[in-house]
Amino acid sequence: MKNAIKIIASLFLLFAFSATVTMAQKWSAPASAKKKQNPYEASTKNISSGKKIYNINCKSCHGDATMGNMLPLQPVAPSDLGSQAFLMQTDGEIYYKVNKGNGAMPTFEKTLSDEDKWMVITYLRSFDQNKKASKKIAEVINPEVSDVRILLDINKEDKRIIANLSGLTKKGDRVALQGIELSVKVKRNFGYLDISGDDAYTNEKGEVSVQFPKDLPADREGHVNLLVKVTDDAYYGEVIVDRIASLGIPTNPVNPLDERAMWGTRANAPIWIILSYVGGVICIWGVIFLVLFQLIQLPKLAKNKE
Amino acid sequence: MNDLPEQKETTLSFEKIKKDILRPMQNHKGLELWIAFLVTVISVCAWAYYVQLRDGLGVTGMRDYVSWGLYIANFVFFVAVSLVGMLISSILGLLRIDWITPISRIAEIIAVAFVAVAGLVIIMDMGRPDRVVNVLIHGRFQSPILWDITVVTTYLTISLLLLILPMIPDLAICKNELKKASPFLKRLYNLLSFGYINTPSQYKHLHKMIRTLMVLIVPVGLAIHTVTSWLFAATLRNGWDTTIFGPYFVAGAFVAGSAGLIVAMYFFRVSYKLKDYITDVQFDNMGKLMVAVCLVYLYFNLNEFLVPGYKMKTGDDVHLTELFAGHWAIMFWSSQLLGNVIPIMLLVTKKFRKPFPIMVISLFILAGAWIKRYVIVIPTLLHPHLPIQNVPQNFVHYYPTAIEISVTVLSFALALLIITVLSKIFPVVPICEIAEQKGIEVKIEA
Numbered sequence: 001m002k003n004a005i006k007i008i009a010s011l012f013l014l015f016a017f018s019a020t021v022t023m024a025q026k027w028s029a030p031a032s033a034k035k036k037q038n039p040y041e042a043s044t045k046n047i048s049s050g051k052k053i054y055n056i057n058c059k060s061c062h063g064d065a066t067m068g069n070m071l072p073l074q075p076v077a078p079s080d081l082g083s084q085a086f087l088m089q090t091d092g093e094i095y096y097k098v099n100k101g102n103g104a105m106p107t108f109e110k111t112l113s114d115e116d117k118w119m120v121i122t123y124l125r126s127f128d129q130n131k132k133a134s135k136k137i138a139e140v141i142n143p144e145v146s147d148v149r150i151l152l153d154i155n156k157e158d159k160r161i162i163a164n165l166s167g168l169t170k171k172g173d174r175v176a177l178q179g180i181e182l183s184v185k186v187k188r189n190f191g192y193l194d195i196s197g198d199d200a201y202t203n204e205k206g207e208v209s210v211q212f213p214k215d216l217p218a219d220r221e222g223h224v225n226l227l228v229k230v231t232d233d234a235y236y237g238e239v240i241v242d243r244i245a246s247l248g249i250p251t252n253p254v255n256p257l258d259e260r261a262m263w264g265t266r267a268n269a270p271i272w273i274i275l276s277y278v279g280g281v282i283c284i285w286g287v288i289f290l291v292l293f294q295l296i297q298l299p300k301l302a303k304n305k306e
Numbered sequence: 307m308n309d310l311p312e313q314k315e316t317t318l319s320f321e322k323i324k325k326d327i328l329r330p331m332q333n334h335k336g337l338e339l340w341i342a343f344l345v346t347v348i349s350v351c352a353w354a355y356y357v358q359l360r361d362g363l364g365v366t367g368m369r370d371y372v373s374w375g376l377y378i379a380n381f382v383f384f385v386a387v388s389l390v391g392m393l394i395s396s397i398l399g400l401l402r403i404d405w406i407t408p409i410s411r412i413a414e415i416i417a418v419a420f421v422a423v424a425g426l427v428i429i430m431d432m433g434r435p436d437r438v439v440n441v442l443i444h445g446r447f448q449s450p451i452l453w454d455i456t457v458v459t460t461y462l463t464i465s466l467l468l469l470i471l472p473m474i475p476d477l478a479i480c481k482n483e484l485k486k487a488s489p490f491l492k493r494l495y496n497l498l499s500f501g502y503i504n505t506p507s508q509y510k511h512l513h514k515m516i517r518t519l520m521v522l523i524v525p526v527g528l529a530i531h532t533v534t535s536w537l538f539a540a541t542l543r544n545g546w547d548t549t550i551f552g553p554y555f556v557a558g559a560f561v562a563g564s565a566g567l568i569v570a571m572y573f574f575r576v577s578y579k580l581k582d583y584i585t586d587v588q589f590d591n592m593g594k595l596m597v598a599v600c601l602v603y604l605y606f607n608l609n610e611f612l613v614p615g616y617k618m619k620t621g622d623d624v625h626l627t628e629l630f631a632g633h634w635a636i637m638f639w640s641s642q643l644l645g646n647v648i649p650i651m652l653l654v655t656k657k658f659r660k661p662f663p664i665m666v667i668s669l670f671i672l673a674g675a676w677i678k679r680y681v682i683v684i685p686t687l688l689h690p691h692l693p694i695q696n697v698p699q700n701f702v703h704y705y706p707t708a709i710e711i712s713v714t715v716l717s718f719a720l721a722l723l724i725i726t727v728l729s730k731i732f733p734v735v736p737i738c739e740i741a742e743q744k745g746i747e748v749k750i751e752a
Contacts, residue, residue, distance in 0.1 A: 141427040262448050277447045277456075284460055287522050291467060291515050297502030298474070301508045 008035045010112030028094035029089075040118045042125060045201055048181050050123025054081075057108065065127050071102055082127040094121050115152050131132050135231060142177045148236040151184070154245050159212040161247075163228045165202045167236070176206025180230055184210045186248075187225035200231075218248025320746050324524070327733045328483055330578040337577070337730055342626040347715065354712030355430060363433040366711045370694065372687045372704040379680040380714055384721065385458070385534050386426035386555070386675060390563025391417025396520040405591050407743055408583045408735045413571050414469040415734070416563070418552075418633065419724035421462045421530070427717050428455075450536040453529075460529045464523045470498055471516050475738040478502040478750045491731055497526035504738075504750045510564040518525075532554045545686040547749030548614075553607040560599040561646070562675035565668035566591050570725065572665035574734055583735045586661065593659030596671075600650045607642065624689055633709050634685050637677050645674015 024257035040046050058081065065082025079086045089097075098117050101107035108117065126130060145167025155160040161184060162249070165177045180202045185192035193216075200208045218224045224247055229240040256263070260270050330337065358365050368375045394413035398406045406413075429435045445452035470477075481492070501575055502508055532552035539551035548554075568589070575584040602731040614622045615630070629638045648665050652658040658667065694701070704713075738748045 117636055264446075264448070266444065266446040266448075273447050277453065281456060281460075284522065284526060287518060288460075288463060288467070291471075291518055294511065294515050295471070295500060298508060298511060302501045302503050302505055 001186055004143055005272065025260070027102050029093040033096035034090045034092045036090075036095055038091040038095075038118050038121055038125070040122055041082050042122050043201075044179055046122045047126045048123075050119035050121070051232065053112070053124055054120050057112060058120065059102075065124060076103065078105070081124050084129060087128040087130075088126065091118075091121050091125070094124070107299050134253065137158065142167075142179070143175060145169055145175065145236075148177065148230070150230070150239060150241040152225075152226070152228060152244070154247070155248065156245075158213060159201040159247050161212055161226065161228070162246075163208045163210070163241075165206045165208075165239075167229065176202070178202055178204050178206060180235060181232065182208045182228050183227075183231045184208070185227045185229075186212075186216065187227065192227060212247045216248045217251045218246070220250055220252060222248045222250040224248040233248065235282045314553065320741050321750065323737055323741055323746070324479060324483060325739050326580065326582065327362050327735050328480070329618050329732060331480075331733065332484065332486060334578075334730075337726065338398035341723065341726055341730070344726065345720050347719040348723065349714035351712045351719065353715040354709045355716060358430075358709055358713065359435070365707060367700075367705050367707045367710060368620050369698075369701045369704075371697070371701045372684055374431075374687060375704060376680070376714055377427055378705040379676070379683045380717055381424055381427040381431070382534055382555075382679040382683070383502045383676050384420045384427060384577060384717070385531055386562040386679070387566040387672075388417045388420035388424060388461070388465070388563070389527055389531055389556070389559035390567045391468065392523050393560050394567065395468060396527070399519075400520050400524075404743060405587055407739050408580075408585075409567065409571055409588050410739075411469070411473065411590075411732075412574060412729075412734055413463060413563075413567050414472075415725055415728045415732075416566055416570055417465040418462065418469050419721045419728065420566075421458060421465060422724060423717050423721040424442045425455075425458050425462065426720065428458075430713055431716065439730045450533055450540050451481050453533045454537060457526065457530045457533050459522070461526050464519055464526055468516070468523060469732075470510065470738060471519065472498055472739070473732060474502045474512060475748065475750060476733045476736060479506070479737055480733065482751050494591060494731070502750065504748055526554060531559045532637065538686075543686050544621040544689060545629075545682070548610060550606060550609055554610055557599065557606050558675065558678065561596070561671060564592060564596050564599055565671035565675065568596070568664055568668040569672065572661055572668075574729065575661065578729075578734065580735060583740060589661045590656070592657045593653045593664050596648055596668075597653045597665075600646055600653075600671075604646055607646065614707060621691065622688075625685060628685055628689075629681065634681055637681050641674040641678040641681060644670045646671075647680060694750065 006161050061071050061073070061078045062081050063071070063078075066080065066081045067082070070078040070080060095117060097105070098109060098120070099109045112120075142151040149166055151164040151166070153164065154160075155162070163182055163184065165180055165182065166174050167177055168174055180198050182195060182196065182199065182202065184196045187193075195213060196208075196210060202208050202212065205285070216224065223244050226240060226245055226247075227240065227242045229238070230236060257265065257268065260268050262270065262273075264270075358437040366375060366377075391414045394406050396667050399410060429438055432438060441451060445455070477495050480487075481495040481499050484491070484495070487495070503511070517554050532555065535551040535555035538546035539548060541547065571584050571588065571592070574580055611626070611629075618626065628634050649671050652667055653664065658664060688702065688704065738750075741748050
C-alpha cells in the first residue's frame with residue numbers, strides 16, 4: 001500500500017515536471033522572421049481559398065478555427081488557430097512556424113507553396129477581432145436572400161458552362177448574388193474532378209463561366225455528370241445542382257473481362273490454352289482408350305496359336 | 307558389375323518361383339494383423355475427418371493467411387512419392403535395365419496407392435467436398451487447379467493399367483494356382499487375366515500395349531508434378547515465384563519416390579521372404595540411383611536458394627532469412643542435410659548400400675522430403691504481399707491442430723493399406739518376367 005502511494009506520488013511529480021519542461025520550451029520565431037509581411041490582400045476570394053487549403057492541410061489536427069475542436073494530442077494539444085491568443089502573433093511569426101514545424105506539427109516548407117501558406121494566414125487573420133474592421137472594405141455585400149438557386153446554362157459547341165447564382169429577397173425579387181465562389185465538378189471513376197479554375201467567383205450578374213476541358217473522356221454517349229455548388233456552405237447552406245451533359249469525348253470503355261485473357265472467365269480463356277488442354281486430354285485419353293480396346297481383344301488371341 | 311557381391315547361386319525353377327512368390331499371398335499371419343492395425347488407425351482418424359466435415363475447416367489451424375496447410379504439404383509429398391512408378395517401370399524399363407524387373411511392380415503399387423491418396427488428400431482439404439465436381443463443371447482452363455485434377459486422374463488411370471497389364475500373365479498363374487482363394491478373388495483373377503495363356507500373339511499384343519503405356523506415362527508423370535509445382539509457381543509470392551519449380555519438383559519427386567521404393571523393397575524382402583528375388587543387387591543399384599537423383603536435386607536446391615539468397619531482393623529477403631536463420635531454420639536445414647547432403651555422402655560408399663543401412667537412410671530421406679514440402683508451402687503464406695491490418699494472432703502463425711494431424715495419419719495409413727491390400731491379392735514380384743529373365747520357360751495352362 002505504501003509502495004502504491006509512493007508510485008502515485010512519483011508519477012504525479014513526473015507529470016508536474018514534464019509540464020514545466022513543456023512550458024519552458026516555448027516556441028518562438030526569430031525577430032527577423034517576425035517582420036515578414038503578408039503580400040496578399042484580405043479579399044473574400046483569398047480568404048475563401050485560404051479556407052480550402054486550411055481544411056485540407058490543417059483542420060485534421062487543429063479543428064475548425066474558433067471552435068476549439070482540435071485533436072486532444074499529448075503532451076501539447078494543437079492550438080485553436082482562430083483564437084485571439086494565437087492571432088496575437090505577427091503574420092511573419094505564423095509563416096515561420098508553418099514552415100518549420102515543431103514536435104507533432106509538421107513542416108510545410110515543401111508541401112505548401114508560399115501563396116498557399118499566405119492564403120491560410122489571410123484566412124486565419126479574418127478571425128482576428130483587432131484587424132477585422134480594416135478588411136471589410138473590399139467585400140461586396142449581398143442582400144439577405146432565401147431560396148438560393150444555381151441555374152446552369154450549357155453551351156455544347158464551345159463546351160462552356162455558365163452557372164448563375166440567385167436568391168429571393170424579402171420583397172420577393174430574384175437577385176443575382178455576387179462574389180460567391182462556385183465549385184464546378186465532373187464525376188469520374190473515383191470521386192469528382194474540379195474544373196472550376198482559379199477564378200470561379202460570381203460576377204455582378206451572379207454568373208460564373210467555366211470552360212469544360214476539351215479532352216475529358218466520357219461514356220459511350222459522351223455524357224458526364226456535372227455538379228455545381230456554392231463552395232462554402234457557410235453562406236447559404238448547401239446549394240447544389242447536378243446535371244448530365246454530353247460534353248465529354250465519347251469513348252468505348254473496355255471491360256478487361258470481355259477479352260480473351262488469362263484472367264478471364266472460362267468462356268473467355270485464350271484459344272491456345274483451350275486447345276492445349278482439350279488437345280492434351282483427347283490425345284492422352286485417346287491412347288488410354290485404344291489400349292483398353294486392345295485389352296478386350298486379348299482373350300480372342302488365345303485361340304490364335306501361331 | 308564386377309564389384310558386386312557374389313550372389314548365392316540358387317537353382318530356380320518355374321515351380322519354385324511360383325511357390326516363393328505366391329506363398330505370402332496365401333498364408334501370412336503378420337500381414338492380416340498389420341491390415342487390422344491399419345484399419346483400426348483409419349477408423350479412429352476417420353472420426354477426426356468426420357469432425358472436420360461436420361464443423362468445417364475452422365477446426366484446422368488454417369486461417370486467412372495460411373490457407374494451404376499440412377494437407378497441401380501432404381498432397382505434394384504423396385504426388386512426389388507416386389512418381390517413382392514412372393521413374394522405375396517406365397524410364398528404366400524403356401531403357402531395358404534388367405535389375406529393375408523384381409522391383410518394378412512394387413514401384414507401380416506405390417505409384418497407384420500414393421497418387422490415389424494424393425487425390426483424396428485434396429478432397430480432404432476441402433471444407434465442402436461435395437463441391438469437388440464444380441472444378442470440372444466450372445473450372446477455368448487458365449487455372450492450374452483444373453489441370454491438376456485432370457492430370458492426377460490421368461496418372462492414376464495409367465498407373466493402374468501399368469500395374470495390371472504386366473501382371474496379366476501372373477494373374478493367369480494365380481487363377482490356376484490359388485485354389486483356396488476367396489470366390490471374389492477368383493473372379494477378380496479370372497476377369498483380370500483376360501484369358502491369357504501366353505500364346506506368341508498374345509505375348510506380342512500385350513507387350514505392345516505395355517510399351518505404349520510406358521511411353522505415355524512419361525509425359526503424364528512429368529506433367530503431374532510440374533502442374534503441382536505450377537499451383538505454387540503461377541503465383542507471384544516470394545519463394546514460389548520461380549521459373550525452375552517444375553523440374554525442381556520433379557527432381558525432388560524422384561528422390562522421395564526412390565526412398566519410398568527402397569523402404570518398401572526392404573519390408574517386402576524381409577516380410578515376404580523374397581531375398582532370392584529382391585537381392586543386394588537391387589539395393590546397391592537403387593543406392594547408386596539415389597545418389598544420382600539426390601545430386602540433381604542438390605543442384606536444383608543450390609539454384610533455388612543460392613541465387614535468390616545472393617540477391618536478397620525485397621520480399622525474398624524476409625522469406626529466405628526466415629528459412630536460413632529464422633523460425634524455419636531447423637526444418638529447412640534438417641531437410642537439406644538429412645534428406646539430401648548426408649545421404650549422398652553416405653551412399654557413395656558401398657557398405658551403406660546394403661539393404662538395412664540404405665533402408666534407414668531412405669527413411670531419413672523420406673522424412674526430409676516431407677519436411678521440405680512443409681517448408682515450401684507454409685512459410686511463403688505467412689508473408690503476404692498485402693498484409694491485413696490488425697490481424698488476429700492466429701492468422702500470423704500456423705500450427706496444425708490435432709484434427710489435421712489425425713487426418714494426415716489417416717491419409718498415410720490409407721496409402722499403406724492400399725499398398726498392403728494390393729500386395730496381398732497380387733504377386734509383388736513379377737513371376738513370368740523373372741522366369742523369362744532367367745531363361746526359364748513359362749507355362750500357363752488354359
